[in-house]
Amino acid sequence: MTFPSNVDSMLNNSWFRYSRSLSSGTFSFPLPGVLCLLTVLWLLMPSAAFAQVFSSETISDSVFARMSGRSYGEGCTVPLSELRYLRVAHYDAEGNVCQGELVCNKAIAQKLLAIFKQLYQARYPIERVRLIDDYNGDDERSMSDNNTSCFNFRPIAGSSRLSNHSLGLAIDINPLYNPCVRRRSDGSSKVQPAAGRRYASRKGTWPYKLEKGDLCHRLFVSHGFTWGGSWRSVKDYQHFEYRP
Numbered sequence: 001m002t003f004p005s006n007v008d009s010m011l012n013n014s015w016f017r018y019s020r021s022l023s024s025g026t027f028s029f030p031l032p033g034v035l036c037l038l039t040v041l042w043l044l045m046p047s048a049a050f051a052q053v054f055s056s057e058t059i060s061d062s063v064f065a066r067m068s069g070r071s072y073g074e075g076c077t078v079p080l081s082e083l084r085y086l087r088v089a090h091y092d093a094e095g096n097v098c099q100g101e102l103v104c105n106k107a108i109a110q111k112l113l114a115i116f117k118q119l120y121q122a123r124y125p126i127e128r129v130r131l132i133d134d135y136n137g138d139d140e141r142s143m144s145d146n147n148t149s150c151f152n153f154r155p156i157a158g159s160s161r162l163s164n165h166s167l168g169l170a171i172d173i174n175p176l177y178n179p180c181v182r183r184r185s186d187g188s189s190k191v192q193p194a195a196g197r198r199y200a201s202r203k204g205t206w207p208y209k210l211e212k213g214d215l216c217h218r219l220f221v222s223h224g225f226t227w228g229g230s231w232r233s234v235k236d237y238q239h240f241e242y243r244p
């Protein structure tokens with residue numbers, strides 16, 4: 001029996017050849033192997049993707065070029081070898097997956113990776129995680145853009161003391177919606193960022209609000225961080241810091 005040429009060519013297609021060889025008892029086409037390989041690749045894919053978006057590296061020349069003169073200005077006393085460049089994935093409040101990056105002290109690099117992985121898995125919303133150098137090292141601009149950031153060699157606002165951000169040991173989460181509030185004796189207050197004044201009162205709910213007992217707070221505290229929202233003299237709702 002002969003097949004019309006179009007049917008014959010169809011049978012030469014690999015799927016049909018495999019079907020035909022099965023019925024004839026021969027396994028000339030390695031389809032099972034290919035399927036096995038595809039299955040293994042599919043199983044490996046989530047962990048491979050995970051490793052790609054959560055990473056810790058030393059500061060490369062290209063990252064330092066971004067930091068130099070900004071977060072790492074002249075007179076910075078922190079050796080570059082003390083710092084790490086992290087890549088972290090996160091969700092925003094709309095459910096979009098975003099790729100973030102930050103620079104921190106190596107003492108908290110693995111802690112931050114562990115925390116951000118759990119926040120990601122729980123879809124805890126974080127709007128933006130960019131290097132503060134993208135804002136020319138300007139903390140007010142970064143906070144006003146609701147940017148989560150960590151290392152920035154700078155004095156505490158309004159003083160000459162270095163903040164824990166200078167050592168890369170403090171991180172500000174969703175800062176626009178969780179501002180730093182200093183009450184003055186005359187009853188007025190200084191709010192940073194200024195654009196976050198409407199969120200200085202913690203009554204009510206809104207996207208990106210950080211609260212005592214929520215997942216973000218619990219994770220940082222469980223990894224040994226203190227929360228600025230629990231301080232007495234100043235309420236820094238965005239701020240977590242670690243003291244080795």
Ligand SMILES: [Zn+2]
Nearest residue numbers: 170171172239
């Ligand atoms: Zn802070």
